[in-house]
Amino acid sequence: MESENWKPNFTIRFNSTQTPSKELGSSRIIMAAIEILDLEKSYLVGFWRKRPKLALRPLRLTVEEGEVFGFLGPNGAGKTTTLKLLMGLVFPTAGTARILGKELDDPAVKSQIGFLPEQPYFYDHLTARELLNYYGQLSGVPAKGRAARVEQMLERVGLSGSASVQLRKFSKGMLQRVGLAQAILHDPKLVFLDEPMSGLDPMGRREVRDLIQQLRSEGKTVFFSTHILSDAEALCDRVAVIHQGELRGVGAVADLTSGTQGKIEIIFYAAKVPAGLTALGAVARISGDMVNAVLPEEQQDAALELLRRERLKLISLAPVRNSLEEYYIQRLQPTDVEKEDEEDEARNEENRKGVGV
Amino acid sequence: MNSRVGYIAFNTFREAVRDRVLYNLIAFALLLSGAAILVGEISIDIERLVVVNLGLTAVSLFGVIIAIFIGIGLVSKEIEKRTLYTVLSRPVRRWEFVVGKFFGLTGTLVVNTVCMALGVFLALLYVSHKFEKMDQWVLVALYFIVLQFFIVCALALFFSSFSTPLMSAVFTFALFVIGSLAEDLRGFARITHGLGGWLATGIAYLVPNFSALNVISQVAHGDPVAGRLILYNTAYALLYSAMAISGAVLIFQRRNLK
Amino acid sequence: MKMSATGRVNLAALAVLFFSLAGAMTTLYAMDRTRREPVAQDELYISSPRVLRRMSLGYTGLLADIYWTRAVQYFGVQHHSGSGDFRLLAPLLEVTTELDPKLLPAYEFGANFLAPKPPSGAGLPGAALSLMKYGIEHNPDQWRLYYNLGFLYYTEFKDYAKAAEVFKQGAALPVTNEFMPILAARMAQHAGEFDTARMLWVTTYQSTKEPRIRQNAVEHLLALQVDEEVKQLEHVVERYRQQTGRLPENMGDLERAGFIHGTPADPKGNAYQLMSDGRIEVQNPKILYFITKGLPPGASPPQPPREKSGS
Numbered sequence: 023m024e025s026e027n028w029k030p031n032f033t034i035r036f037n038s039t040q041t042p043s044k045e046l047g048s049s050r051i052i053m054a055a056i057e058i059l060d061l062e063k064s065y066l067v068g069f070w071r072k073r074p075k076l077a078l079r080p081l082r083l084t085v086e087e088g089e090v091f092g093f094l095g096p097n098g099a100g101k102t103t104t105l106k107l108l109m110g111l112v113f114p115t116a117g118t119a120r121i122l123g124k125e126l127d128d129p130a131v132k133s134q135i136g137f138l139p140e141q142p143y144f145y146d147h148l149t150a151r152e153l154l155n156y157y158g159q160l161s162g163v164p165a166k167g168r169a170a171r172v173e174q175m176l177e178r179v180g181l182s183g184s185a186s187v188q189l190r191k192f193s194k195g196m197l198q199r200v201g202l203a204q205a206i207l208h209d210p211k212l213v214f215l216d217e218p219m220s221g222l223d224p225m226g227r228r229e230v231r232d233l234i235q236q237l238r239s240e241g242k243t244v245f246f247s248t249h250i251l252s253d254a255e256a257l258c259d260r261v262a263v264i265h266q267g268e269l270r271g272v273g274a275v276a277d278l279t280s281g282t283q284g285k286i287e288i289i290f291y292a293a294k295v296p297a298g299l300t301a302l303g304a305v306a307r308i309s310g311d312m313v314n315a316v317l318p319e320e321q322q323d324a325a326l327e328l329l330r331r332e333r334l335k336l337i338s339l340a341p342v343r344n345s346l347e348e349y350y351i352q353r354l355q356p357t358d359v360e361k362e363d364e365e366d367e368a369r370n371e372e373n374r375k376g377v378g379v
Numbered sequence: 380m381n382s383r384v385g386y387i388a389f390n391t392f393r394e395a396v397r398d399r400v401l402y403n404l405i406a407f408a409l410l411l412s413g414a415a416i417l418v419g420e421i422s423i424d425i426e427r428l429v430v431v432n433l434g435l436t437a438v439s440l441f442g443v444i445i446a447i448f449i450g451i452g453l454v455s456k457e458i459e460k461r462t463l464y465t466v467l468s469r470p471v472r473r474w475e476f477v478v479g480k481f482f483g484l485t486g487t488l489v490v491n492t493v494c495m496a497l498g499v500f501l502a503l504l505y506v507s508h509k510f511e512k513m514d515q516w517v518l519v520a521l522y523f524i525v526l527q528f529f530i531v532c533a534l535a536l537f538f539s540s541f542s543t544p545l546m547s548a549v550f551t552f553a554l555f556v557i558g559s560l561a562e563d564l565r566g567f568a569r570i571t572h573g574l575g576g577w578l579a580t581g582i583a584y585l586v587p588n589f590s591a592l593n594v595i596s597q598v599a600h601g602d603p604v605a606g607r608l609i610l611y612n613t614a615y616a617l618l619y620s621a622m623a624i625s626g627a628v629l630i631f632q633r634r635n636l637k
Numbered sequence: 638m639k640m641s642a643t644g645r646v647n648l649a650a651l652a653v654l655f656f657s658l659a660g661a662m663t664t665l666y667a668m669d670r671t672r673r674e675p676v677a678q679d680e681l682y683i684s685s686p687r688v689l690r691r692m693s694l695g696y697t698g699l700l701a702d703i704y705w706t707r708a709v710q711y712f713g714v715q716h717h718s719g720s721g722d723f724r725l726l727a728p729l730l731e732v733t734t735e736l737d738p739k740l741l742p743a744y745e746f747g748a749n750f751l752a753p754k755p756p757s758g759a760g761l762p763g764a765a766l767s768l769m770k771y772g773i774e775h776n777p778d779q780w781r782l783y784y785n786l787g788f789l790y791y792t793e794f795k796d797y798a799k800a801a802e803v804f805k806q807g808a809a810l811p812v813t814n815e816f817m818p819i820l821a822a823r824m825a826q827h828a829g830e831f832d833t834a835r836m837l838w839v840t841t842y843q844s845t846k847e848p849r850i851r852q853n854a855v856e857h858l859l860a861l862q863v864d865e866e867v868k869q870l871e872h873v874v875e876r877y878r879q880q881t882g883r884l885p886e887n888m889g890d891l892e893r894a895g896f897i898h899g900t901p902a903d904p905k906g907n908a909y910q911l912m913s914d915g916r917i918e919v920q921n922p923k924i925l926y927f928i929t930k931g932l933p934p935g936a937s938p939p940q941p942p943r944e945k946s947g948s
Contacts, residue, residue, distance in 0.1 A: 065637075109468045112635040127643045129470050137468035143460045145390070147397035159386040160469045188397075204465055214468075474646050565669065567710060584662050591668060607671060615664040622657035628650040632643060 053123060055212050055243040056085040056108065060117035063103055077103045079268045080117060085245055085260075087211075090238050092258035092275075093247040094350060100267040101247035102140055105216050109137055122212060133162050136210035140217045140247075142201035146190035150181055150200050153189060154207055161208035175203040180229065194221040202233065213237060215246035219253055231257060255279070255346045263353040270353040278349050285342040287316050288325060291335045298328050316342060383471055384479040391483020392490075395449055400487060403441050404494050410437055415502040426506035431517055431599040434499035439524045439595070441495070442488050443555060446528050449487070450535025451547035453480045458636055467636070474628045481536055481624055488528045496521050513601035519609060520598040526616035527592045531555060533623035534587065540627040540634070558589035587619055686735030701737030708733055708743065712750060721756030727764040734768065738775035741782075742847060744768060748785035749841075749850050752793045757853075762793040780814055781844055783807025788837055791824065800824045816840045831865050859904045860927035863919060867931035870901060870909060870917045884915045903931075 060080040066072040078100045085091045095101050106112045108119055110126050124131045144153050154172040163171060176182045179199040184192070189200065198221050205213055218234075219227045234257050237244050248254055254261050255275060263270040292313045295306045302324055304317035317325060319341070329336055414433050415426075454477070457463040466476065499521075503514060534554055538547035557564070561583065568579035592612055594604055690697060708729035715723055730747045733740060750758045751765035769786040776782055783803050790800035801824030808817035816836050823833045835858065842854035873896045877885050880894070888911055891897050902908045907920035909931070919931040 065635075106464075106636070109464065111464060111467060112637065113633070125641065127641055129472065129642060132468065132470040135468065137465065139461055139464040141461075142465065144462055144465070145394055147394055148390075152393075156386060156390050157465065157469065160383055160466065160471050162470055201465070208469075472642075472646060474650065566714065584665055588665055588668075608668070611664055611668045611671075615661055615668070618657040618661040618664060621653055622661060625650045625653040625657065629647060629654065632647055632650070 053087045054084045054120070055087045055089070055122060056083070056091075056245060057120045058083040058104070058108075058117075059119060061104070061107055061114050061119050062116040063107060063112065064115045074115075076267055078107070081264075081269050083262055083269065083272065085243065087243050088238075088241055089259045090234060090244045090257050091246070092254035092261040093245065093264065094249065094251065094254055094261050095247070095264040096249055096354070099264045101264060102216055103267075104264070105137070105139075105214055105247060108214065133208065134211045136205035136208065136213045138198075138201045138205040138213075138215045138218055141194070141221065142197055142204075144189050144197065144200060144204075147188055149186050149188055150176060150192075150203075151185040153200065154203060157204045158207055163208050171207065175207050178206075178233070179203045195223060195226055198222055198226070202230065206233075206237070210242070212243045212245070215244065217248060218246055219248065219250060227253070251346050251350055261346070263350055265354050271349070273349070275346065278346060279344050284319050285316050286319055286322055286339060287314065287342050288329075288339045289314050289337040290329055291337065292332075296328060296332050296334065299325065302328070312337065381475065383475045384482065387466075387471070387476060387479025388482035388486060391453065391480050392486045395484070395487040400445060400449065401491060401494070403445065404491065404498075407437055407441055407495055408498055411498050411502050415505050427503065427601075428599050430499070430502045430506055431520075432595060434495075434502060435517070435520055435524065435595040435599075438492060438495045438499065438521065439527065439593070442492060442524065442528050443531050445491065446484065446488055446531040447535050447548055447551050447555075450484055450532050451539045451544045451551065453484060453536060454539045454631070455544045455547070463636060473631050477536065477540070477628050477631055478624060481532060481620075484532045484536075485529055488532065489525060492521065492525055492528070511601075513598075513603075516594075516598040516601065516604055519604045520594050522609075523592045523594055523612055526612055527589055529616050529620045530558075530587045530589070530592075530623070533620035533627070537623040537627040537630075540630045554587060555589065558587035559593065560590065561586055561588040562590040588615065592616065686732045689732055690736055697736040701733050701740055704729060704733040704736060705740055705743055709746070712746075716756075723750070723755065723759035726759045727751060727761055727768075730768060734771060734775075738771070741772075741776065741779060744772040744782055745785060745845060745847065745850060748789060749853060752789055762789065765789055765793070778810055778812070780807040780810045780812065780817060783810070784814065784817065784820075784840060784844070787820065787824070788841070791833075791837065797824045814840060814844065831861060834861055856926045860925060860929070863903050863925055863928045864930045866901065866903065867909070867917045867919070867928075870897075870911075871915070873897060874911070874915045874917070878915065884913075885911060887911055 058081050060082055061078065062076075062080045063078040064074040064076045067075045081100075081104065093101050093104065103112070107114055108121065108126065110132075119126055121131045122134055145156075148156065151172060154175060155168065158168045158172060173182070173185075176185050179202050181196065181199050181203065184196065189197065192200065198218070202215075202218065205215065215234075218230050222230060231253065234244055234246070238257075246257075258275050260272065260274045261278075262272040290313055291311055292308075293311065295308065295313055295315070299306055299315055299317070302317050302321040304315040304321070304325070306313055306315035308314075315325075322339070326336070326339075411430075411434055415430055454463075457466070463476075467473065496518075499517065500510075500514070503517070504510065531551065535547060535551045538550045542550065564579070564586065565583040568576060568583040571579045591608070594608075598604065689700070708726065711725055711729060712723065715721075715726075727747075730743050730751070733743045747765055747768040751768065752758060752760075752762040754760045766786070766789055769782060769789060772779075772782045773786065783806050787800040787803035787807065790796045790803060801821050804817055804821035804824055807813060808821050816839075820833070820836060820840075823836070838854045838857045838861065842851055842858070845851060845854075873891060874885060877891060877894055877896060885891050885894075888897070888900055888908070891911075892899070900908050903919050903925065905921070905924055910918045910920055912918055916934075917931055918933060919925055919928065922928065922932050922936065925931075
């Protein structure tokens with residue numbers, strides 16, 4: 023079931039279906055921006071007898087250059103762990119990863135990536151401008167033009183007015199904006215964003231969406247984690263679903279949402295649901311002065327006939343498409359392996375109790 | 380030295396200054412001027428002694444306290460507040476971070492000590508109305524105090540690379556106390572025999588030797604400090620700090636930043 | 638072999654670690670070598686026991702132990718250096734017992750090493766006396782304190798009446814030593830100096846575990862034996878002279894006259910020497926500490942050597 027969503031893990035491959043290149047005709051070399059090769063992480067937990075707890079099962083994933091890639095999963099699924107592994111903040115128990123074709127601890131990698139941690143926090147006593155300048159220095163942004171670049175970034179995230187205020191006086195949303203600014207400050211090729219929309223008001227979310235769109239149009243690769251599906255659906259080329267430290271599926275958003283379910287949705291003006299409609303197998307609900315009904319595709323003609331007879335005004339008729347949400351929910355169902363694991367765990371627990379008594 | 384170390388050091392210094400670390404100078408100034416005025420009125424002939432003893436002891440203790448309390452937080456605070464994430468996701472190596480932090484902290488302490496040293500000399504001028512040739516040894520004592528800060532900072536950084544701030548403070552302070560008695564300890568080791576003697580000698584040589592760096596009472600009496608001691612102390616402090624810092628780097632290189 | 642960036646940093650850090658460790662230790666060693674003499678703890682920063690007691694914030698027990706250790710260490714270091722300077726022994730013991738008046742080893746140490754003259758002690762019998770009195774005040778049921786006090790009266794002050802009184806008090810305690818009543822009686826009669834002294838040192842030897850004090854007692858017992866033997870031999874020489882009208886030329890003369898059997902030797906195994914003027918001398922006075930007889934004319938009693946150093 024999952025295998026259809028797996029993509030081969032070639033570092034370099036000829037891609038004929040996506041974005042055909044003008045220079046090379048129908049085929050073009052696409053570099054993998056991120057290659058995760060069986061990256062695995064477990065932490066030791068417990069006070070007396072430390073036992074390893076798996077935070078991330080061996081993860082294999084490739085993100086291509088120029089993609090906006092969504093990393094989906096509920097809280098605690100292992101999204102942040104994966105990002106920390108890629109940033110070199112924690113070290114894998116097993117496996118490796120490559121970013122832009124280089125090892126993780128290669129210093130050359132870091133100048134080409136930007137990172138926004140979850141709920142970012144910065145030096146309290148610096149102003150936004152000083153912070154960005156400091157980060158610019160650390161990222162090797164040349165002194166000449168650094169100040170201008172900092173102002174430009176402040177402008178871009180809408181913080182020009184508060185550039186000289188110390189960060190301890192910033193709200194959560196403002197810190198998130200500073201975080202975005204520092205992530206793209208040095209014009210990285212690849213941007214990692216951990217929950218970029220959290221803590222933002224609707225306007226701020228809109229701005230972040232626009233920013234990600236802009237990055238895409240500039241040809242950057244964006245890898246962002248989120249548990250908000252509408253953001254992912256609106257922005258991502260591809261998504262991966264992770265749950266309990268395990269990759270549950272990868273796919274292109276367009277593919278996932280392109281299929282129909284053999285159902286149609288009709289919306290029409292009516293005070294109540296017409297009696298004959300339920301007989302056609304429709305699930306209907308009333309919203310205001312409209313009725314919204316979903317029914318099998320083959321009943322389309324019969325339904326329209328019914329409406330004409332009842333002299334009801336049709337507003338819309340459309341096939342029901344797959345939503346990302348359905349895909350996501352489906353992927354979160356426990357797999358067989360996991361059920362076994364849980365049983366094992368329960369057995370172990372009992373054994374331990376047995377020993378204790 | 381690479382430039383990122385410098386940037387990190389400067390930022391550490393700036394943070395410390397904005398965190399009102401230098402406010403201790405006010406307490407120091409009050410203490411010293413109060414003492415200078417007081418001894419000027421009540422005692423004869425020992426004004427200089429009291430000013431040097433009190434001034435240098437205060438410089439040393441204030442500095443050690445600052446070194447410990449900032450030093451232990453340098454790494455752990457950045458991990459706790461996750462400021463480290465955005466630093467280490469840049470082309471900054473972990474060793475650069477540790478070394479930068481070290482220089483930032485010692486830089487802060489050097490600035491602090493220079494200010495305090497000015498205060499000590501002003502107080503000396505106030506009580507004896509002129510500078511004497513033996514006052515140069517006060518400068519040497521101040522230099523030794525700065526060397527002492529190097530070691531304390533490095534130790535604080537070392538302990539905080541793997542331990543909680545509280546435990547780091549305890550460890551560092553304990554080593555400061557033990558190290559201040561280091562020469563007694565080595566004297567004791569010399570008269571102990573057998574396995575205990577080996578152990579005592581090992582420990583006596585491993586703990587930082589702060590006692591040789593403390594020449595306060597000597598210079599208070601205007602006694603000179605041997606040139607060879609200056610040389611040895613300089614070499615020792617630099618080597619010991621380098622040792623602690625490289626230990627910190629080795630541990631920090633492996634550390635998972637949860 | 639190609640090495641990862643992290644590996645290179647680790648290797649460099651490890652190299653710095655070892656280099657600086659070795660360097661720091663070498664510097665320290667060099668620093669110690671240039672010093673003229675080992676640093677002794679010749680500072681007693683706070684000499685008022687009462688102030689210290691207040692400063693201890695109630696943790697007097699631990700502080701007393703620290704001061705007690707310091708006192709022993711101080712004595713050891715000073716003894717080792719042979720300087721005979723024990724200025725701080727009295728204040729250190731005073732502080733120790735003020736902090737913990739029940740620390741009996743401190744009194745015992747004081748009784749044995751405060752009173753004797755330098756270089757085997759601090760030469761402060763008065764300080765030893767007041768320390769013992771303080772000790773008895775706080776530990777009235779400890780016979781050893783009475784014993785030590787009586788010992789001091791007898792050896793340092795030659796005050797037999799006081800010594801007898803103190804031994805008697807000690808003998809009356811529920812827990813005491815079998816020699817205590819005998820010592821009290823001896824003091825009263827002034828009889829048998831040799832036996833009394835011998836009994837005192839034997840009691841000291843038997844009632845302590847402190848090796849320094851035991852060794853001291855053993856040396857005193859040996860010296861007593863030498864003194865007694867020399868006295869007896871000289872007595873024999875005198876009798877020979879009275880019988881024959883002349884001094885014996887050698888030990889053989891005495892043996893042939895039937896006064897002695899074999900060649901008499903001192904406890905260290907060296908034969909006693911008969912001098913031309915009829916005196917008896919020990920062969921090697923340097924290894925018989927504390928002897929008062931059998932010495933060359935004008936020679937002062939030998940003193941125990943410095944303790945052996947580790948090398």
